[in-house]
Amino acid sequence: MRVTFPHMGTSHIAFKHLINNLGHEAIVPPAPSKRTLSLGVRHAPEFACIPFKILLGSYIEALENGAEMIISSGGVGPCRAGIYGLLHEEILKDLGYDFEMLIFEPPLRGLLDFIKKIGRVIRPTRVSWPTFIKVFKTSWQKLIILDETEILSHQIRPYEVIRGETTRAFKEALTLIDKAETRQELDSAGQAAEMLLRDVTQDRSRKPLRIGLIGEIYVVLEPFINLDIEKTLGEMGVETHRSIYLTDWTRDNTVFDGEKDIKNAAKPYLNQLIGGHGINSVGETVLYASNGFDGVIQLAPFTCIPEIVAKSILNRVSRDLNIPVLTLFLDEQTGTAGAQTRLEAFTDLLLQKRRNKGDLDATGIFGN
């Protein structure tokens, strides 16, 4: 069967591996583009948030490319993302596409349902459960290496001497990881990826600002929507740390509760689930503040209720813990120019703050 799935950052490389090795054919959704967005906007309800629109657009593109099954994930808590999968299915069926939709809810919320759905994926190709587990493990490993490589790229970019070199090295690294099939190949691809990035010409005397990125998972993970914020800030000489990686997310919702720290950190300000990543946004800001970050940027889809609630709480967190927070609401109207202005002004603010503390070497290209 030809199977597709949402495009989120670099994860498609691992998902492709998984699907192909289960005897299906992966239809990798094209990276979201203007076309994806306009397809999504055209067929989605106007007040749906931007992740909904982009996902819808990318499903259409994948279906155009011959996908017969869409695998997606559900949502947790009181956030409308929980019904998005169903709504997508309805809209796409109304548009006349013929396909099957499998929506995976986080396994801890219904293990049986989860296993049944996996059965649905592996039965047609007669893949045994042990093989499934083996393939799953390699894909998981791939996902971890992808995340590690990406984390490293964000750490190196603010030191790069030639603008764009890190991004080029990162793209090369992704190709290597994409090609690796076995565990051994993966290990060496991971090492080669690391070498490629470490080889980037760097000026280690810089003292970059450190900014934590928080917010709704899809807009944080998908650079097309967040205006390439990590690359933009990195090239402005800022080191970014992203709170969410797919590997944490999956881990948190599958086996053990690694989100405990975040929830504990949020507790003084918010002690109940408000859906989406709302509670995470609060907790992560507290953690960034206590880890000495210069600032936090919250990325939120326009009209996203959990993030709006978090934003109003963040005002107080920011004041109490003395950490500046900038919120960027994103939707199809968001222009790059406006976002650029805000980002520049925010880094100016952080630089001045550091200099006031007596750190005159703090770097950022706007430091004048």
Place this chain on the structure above:
Amino acid sequence: MQQGFLGIDVGSVSTNFVILAEDARVIETLYIRTKGQPIKTIKAGLQHVRNILKGKMEIIAAGATGSARNLSGIMVGADIIKNEITAHAVAVSRIIPDAQTIFEIGGQDSKIIILRNGIVTDFAMNTVCAAGTGSFLDQQASRLSIPIEDFGKMALAARNPVRIAGRCGVFAESDMIHKQQLGYNLEEIIAGLCEALVRNYLNNVGKGKEILAPIVFQGGVAANGGIAKAFEEILGQKVTVPKYYDVMGALGVAYLALRNYRETGITKFKGLVTADYEFIAKSFECKGCANNCEIINIHQNDSLLARWGSRCGKWEHLDH
């Protein structure tokens, strides 16, 4: 010859120039409508500056800000290219050093900047709502057939401003028409509109911000006495409109250019002769992928001066 420093602020509505003397005194300010033609306006401004100075003063360094800061900065060879928020904060902290809050309302954009001990600690800009900006007032003024220049005076003459729903421009408009039909006089309605705009601004842009005095109010809309008064009444605090309220961005980058020159002695400024150069902006749509980026090329006379607009970085090198 005396040395002067130039600040240029090119926004979507207006283009402003400020000239400073070596001792940071303001020599001249200039306010032109951009009318969607930034290149033409910048050249006209430079031409004007040249006529005023007539060889009595030589401009040696320049700074650029505003939404077209990259374009204008590249055209004139600016030493400093800064975002509007920082530029405004710099200007205010030079004129009113102890200011803690800045309200800025322009034609399309409005913002709030929070300063503590002279440094920016927080800021916000309006997002999608234009009901807290100058264009809202322009629209309502034309609906009432009142020249916008008279708006402020009329608002000040009102005794009991009528309450108008200002959450959104569309509601405000229908509510205003309704109040007109109820027989309120024009002054009261206009004062009500000013209050509606201020409430909208405070709720959208100023929400969650700690508004402390001294408060500075600037931007094109600050010319309107009705708005300043509405701010004072709603906040119960004094609001100061600085002398150069409508060119603060240009003033800020002029200061920065001056400071930069003092500190480094280096300048990239190409001189006022830039007014005579031919600049052409050409754009094309890249078909390299589904993003179809609009790539903009800026030519000076016959050579390619700058290029931007690609998402992927493909067009970053000029010799492409």
